[in-house]
Amino acid sequence: MRYISTRGNAPVRDFSSVLLAGLAEDGGLYLPESWPELSVAQWRDLRGLPYPELAARIIAPFAEGSITHDVLLKLCRDAYSRFDHPAIVPLTQVEDGLFVQELFHGPTLAFKDMAMQLLGRLFDHVLNERDEKVTIVGATSGDTGSAAIEACRGRERLNVVILHPEGRTSEVQRRQMTTVLEPNVTNLAVQGTFDDCQDLVKAMFADGPFRTDMHLSAVNSINWARIAAQVPYYVYAALALGAPDREVSFAVPTGNFGNVLAAWVARRMGLPIRALCVGSNRNDILSRFLNENDMSIHGVVPSLSPSMDIQVSSNFERLLFELLDRNAAECARIMTEFRKTGVMKVATPVWDRANALFHGISLDDAATEAEIRTLNTRSHYLADPHTAIGIAAGRAFREPGIPMVAMATAHPAKFPDAMAQATGIRPALPASLADLYDRPERYSVVPADLNVIEDRVRTAVLSNSKAG
Ligand SMILES: Cc1ncc(COP(=O)(O)O)c(C=O)c1O
Numbered sequence: 419m420r421y422i423s424t425r426g427n428a429p430v431r432d433f434s435s436v437l438l439a440g441l442a443e444d445g446g447l448y449l450p451e452s453w454p455e456l457s458v459a460q461w462r463d464l465r466g467l468p469y470p471e472l473a474a475r476i477i478a479p480f481a482e483g484s485i486t487h488d489v490l491l492k493l494c495r496d497a498y499s500r501f502d503h504p505a506i507v508p509l510t511q512v513e514d515g516l517f518v519q520e521l522f523h524g525p526t527l528a529f530k531d532m533a534m535q536l537l538g539r540l541f542d543h544v545l546n547e548r549d550e551k552v553t554i555v556g557a558t559s560g561d562t563g564s565a566a567i568e569a570c571r572g573r574e575r576l577n578v579v580i581l582h583p584e585g586r587t588s589e590v591q592r593r594q595m596t597t598v599l600e601p602n603v604t605n606l607a608v609q610g611t612f613d614d615c616q617d618l619v620k621a622m623f624a625d626g627p628f629r630t631d632m633h634l635s636a637v638n639s640i641n642w643a644r645i646a647a648q649v650p651y652y653v654y655a656a657l658a659l660g661a662p663d664r665e666v667s668f669a670v671p672t673g674n675f676g677n678v679l680a681a682w683v684a685r686r687m688g689l690p691i692r693a694l695c696v697g698s699n700r701n702d703i704l705s706r707f708l709n710e711n712d713m714s715i716h717g718v719v720p721s722l723s724p725s726m727d728i729q730v731s732s733n734f735e736r737l738l739f740e741l742l743d744r745n746a747a748e749c750a751r752i753m754t755e756f757r758k759t760g761v762m763k764v765a766t767p768v769w770d771r772a773n774a775l776f777h778g779i780s781l782d783d784a785a786t787e788a789e790i791r792t793l794n795t796r797s798h799y800l801a802d803p804h805t806a807i808g809i810a811a812g813r814a815f816r817e818p819g820i821p822m823v824a825m826a827t828a829h830p831a832k833f834p835d836a837m838a839q840a841t842g843i844r845p846a847l848p849a850s851l852a853d854l855y856d857r858p859e860r861y862s863v864v865p866a867d868l869n870v871i872e873d874r875v876r877t878a879v880l881s882n883s884k885a886g
């Protein structure tokens with residue numbers, strides 16, 4: 419499979435090269451040149467497969483020409499062997515027609531493990547083949563960071579530098595990152611928001627000489643491989659609920675738009691998905707866009723669901739490119755204008771196309787707490803604040819006869835204060851993380867300044883090469 423940039427001005431690459439490149443050189447995001455499509459019979463054939471086998475079958479067309487199905491299968495089996503639920507992504511019914519798919523049974527208790535455990539292994543495989551090393555720079559609002567660190571810690575060919583917004587993650591989230599002391603891991607607490615962290619990562623990629631010298635790569639969902647590895651769980655849920663012979667809808671708590679974009683990809687491959695419903699917190703840029711055609715940046719407000727405290731949703735660019743019938747020049751123009759003015763309003767036919775499939779709502783903290791309480795008392799389901807927002811979105815747009823699946827994106831134990839505030843319950847961390855509060859931390863606080871951060875990345879790479 420060959421990959422093209424949403425801005426039309428970067429080299430066409432294969433899957434392995436896109437994995438290593440992360441962001442395209444023109445600032446755009448990579449997408450497959452064409453979409454693989456499965457027939458009804460092919461979807462039916464996938465029913466009942468164990469999750470790792472299903473994942474390998476779904477991802478294989480995207481990796482065609484780079485990684486064989488057999489290698490993918492081996493990597494998937496290995497990646498999902500660390501999950502603590504036999505189904506990997508279990509489905510639970512919480513209300514009439516409303517299901518929850520739990521994506522938090524991996525080592526860091528959030529849906530990011532679903533892709534990241536595979537990505538760590540994919541990086542190793544490709545870098546071994548090429549005899550190369552890379553420096554991964556990533557931005558996190560709380561979950562991507564720990565999942566990336568866990569997947570890459572101790573891997574010889576990888577340096578990992580993660581930027582998180584100082585004081586804006588939960589304590590559990592911060593400790594999951596900062597207590598990993600392997601020499602190839604560096605944590606920087608940036609004095610700013612997640613959007614600042616994400617902009618700094620993109621700025622490092624835009625600095626050509628730095629990008630080349632450091633062999634930069636990405637683990638955020640700007641990296642296509644992250645999206646590809648998030649598609650299989652939508653397939654798993656839909657098949658379990660009657661697809662391809664029945665339509666299914668999904669509700670996704672949304673920030674950077676990567677998770678719900680993977681659902682869009684599954685639909686593009688032919689999975690009968692009726693509606694995609696996004697839930698935001700008060701950082702409601704996506705729901706405002708869907709309801710009012712108003713994508714204007716308002717500044718990030720801290721919330722009970724810190725991982726979604728995001729205004730600039732990177733993956734929206736991929737959807738926009740598709741809504742524009744892959745007009746890369748127009749996509750580049752709109753994105754450049756958006757970053758210059760902080761405002762985006764698309765032409766009505768483009769907005770209508772988005773609205774035909776996507777719906778959005780936003781919940782403030784009080785509504786999120788109320789949703790957590792309702793789920794706990796009525797359905798005996800303990801949902802973390804992100805998941806609760808997704809479930810509320812699912813309920814809001816549920817239609818008779820169409821199963822609605824809400825994505826449970828994090829374990830409630832990652833947000834003990836918010837859970838205690840809403841329900842009086844402080845969910846315990848699993849045994850593997852029971853001593854998290856006793857582990858020593860290592861991180862540096864840095865200003866949101868590109869020169870300072872690039873310096874820290876250089877130093878980290880140098881000191882790790884000395885340590886090795
Ligand atoms: C727990 C949790 N829920 C939801 C989201 C939003 O997902 P996305 O950024 O893919 O839209 C995130 C972060 O990305 C998260 O960590």
Ligand SMILES: N[C@@H](CCOP(=O)(O)O)C(=O)O
Nearest residue numbers: 558559560561562638639674
């Ligand atoms: N919520 C994320 C933000 C980054 O999202 P990504 O999917 O693009 O990595 C986080 O937890 O860091």
